[in-house]
Amino acid sequence: MASFAGAFAASHGPLIIREWDAVPAGEKSRLENAFEELGRRLKSAQPDALIVVSPDHWSNFFLDNYPAVCLGVGAANEGPPEPWMKAFAHRDIAGHPALAMHIAEEAMRAGFEPSVSHRLKLDHGACIPLWRMGLGTLPKIVPMLVNSIEPPMPSLRRCFDWGRLLRQAIESYREPIRVAILGTGGLSHSIGEPTMGAIHEEFDRRTIRLFSSSGDALISFLEEELPRRGNGSEEVRNWLVAHGAALGRGFELVDYLPVPTVIVGCGFASWRELTS
Amino acid sequence: MRDYWLSRLFYDLQSPAAVAEYRAERDKVLDRYSIGPDVRKALAENDVPFLARRTNAYLLRYYFFATGMKDEEFIRRLRHG
Numbered sequence: 001m002a003s004f005a006g007a008f009a010a011s012h013g014p015l016i017i018r019e020w021d022a023v024p025a026g027e028k029s030r031l032e033n034a035f036e037e038l039g040r041r042l043k044s045a046q047p048d049a050l051i052v053v054s055p056d057h058w059s060n061f062f063l064d065n066y067p068a069v070c071l072g073v074g075a076a077n078e079g080p081p082e083p084w085m086k087a088f089a090h091r092d093i094a095g096h097p098a099l100a101m102h103i104a105e106e107a108m109r110a111g112f113e114p115s116v117s118h119r120l121k122l123d124h125g126a127c128i129p130l131w132r133m134g135l136g137t138l139p140k141i142v143p144m145l146v147n148s149i150e151p152p153m154p155s156l157r158r159c160f161d162w163g164r165l166l167r168q169a170i171e172s173y174r175e176p177i178r179v180a181i182l183g184t185g186g187l188s189h190s191i192g193e194p195t196m197g198a199i200h201e202e203f204d205r206r207t208i209r210l211f212s213s214s215g216d217a218l219i220s221f222l223e224e225e226l227p228r229r230g231n232g233s234e235e236v237r238n239w240l241v242a243h244g245a246a247l248g249r250g251f252e253l254v255d256y257l258p259v260p261t262v263i264v265g266c267g268f269a270s271w272r273e274l275t276s
Numbered sequence: 277m278r279d280y281w282l283s284r285l286f287y288d289l290q291s292p293a294a295v296a297e298y299r300a301e302r303d304k305v306l307d308r309y310s311i312g313p314d315v316r317k318a319l320a321e322n323d324v325p326f327l328a329r330r331t332n333a334y335l336l337r338y339y340f341f342a343t344g345m346k347d348e349e350f351i352r353r354l355r356h357g
Contacts, residue, residue, distance in 0.1 A: 057334060058287055058290065058332075058334060058335060058338070059290075062283075062284070062287050063278060063280055063283055063284075081290070082290075083292050149332065149334055150332055191333055191334055191337050192328070192332075192333030192334055192335075192336045192337035192354075193328070193333045193354065194351075194354045194355045196337075196347075196350075196351050196354060197347075197351060231333055231334075
């Protein structure tokens with residue numbers, strides 16, 4: 001049977017690429033170190049497959065049909081469509097159709113009912129962390145796109161429960177492979193709204209502290225606070241999926257820093273596997 | 277509120293080729309969309325708050341980035357019109 005190889009989370013943001021040269025040296029160094037440390041931890045977990053949980057920034061879906069959750073079940077997915085992501089080395093990204101379909105079927109059995117796609121474009125949300133973590137050869141990628149862009153969005157509780165479901169689905173998959181999860185996005189930021197550029201550091205730090213407490217306290221806090229912390233903060237849903245997969249335990253912050261040049265409160269974390 | 281065709285325009289302009297055509301022949305491109313005269317005027321005048329009320333914030337940002345407005349100017353217009 002497959003085994004759970006660990007959970008990881010990292011921020012993303014277009015300006016991490018587009019404005020990289022303008023990031024002050026001290027912040028740039030911390031961002032580089034955080035991405036690299038996360039990459040080191042992910043590589044040491046030796047995943048055969050990686051479930052990348054990210055938003056879709058209008059790369060695949062539009063108002064005609066915007067799913068709450070979509071699983072990529074195809075043999076391959078496309079690299080990022082954004083012109084400024086063209087230096088990302090991977091244009092054709094191998095999937096893991098059998099694992100992805102198993103997850104989709106387990107989800108249906110559990111009443112979760114995701115959308116599925118046999119070919120997705122993996123935009124900067126998924127690919128900036130994969131790029132900056134320096135993974136080189138990628139494990140097989142199972143994309144899971146969670147709507148945190150266009151209301152209505154899946155509830156925070158549902159996202160946490162999705163993580164638990166992924167864990168159960170991984171551990172019931174028949175092949176003896178190792179499967180990790182990477183949640184991307186957040187922490188606080190604001191895009192295309194009057195508060196654009198605002199970073200709520202205190203909110204971010206409290207969110208980070210609450211990842212070390214029960215899922216209930218974290219979810220209650222986020223339900224209350226998210227509506228006034230910038231639309232980009234909604235992407236913390238993807239961290240909740242990772243947290244659920246880790247069964248709400250073992251959170252370990254790699255680094256957090258607000259970076260005004262990239263207009264994101266940048267967070268990086270992994271979850272240690274606890275045996276008891 | 278979502279103006280479907282305005283949003284559709286912004287969505288389509290994520291393609292570099294579409295943006296190039298829009299910059300060169302804006303009216304010809306706009307004629308392909310069911311965009312009302314008030315919205316068309318707002319596009320011509322870069323009326324960011326008017327457009328912001330009618331589309332997704334990410335699409336709005338993409339549009340002004342793609343058509344060459346600096347973030348500082350975009351944020352100023354978002355806040356003050």
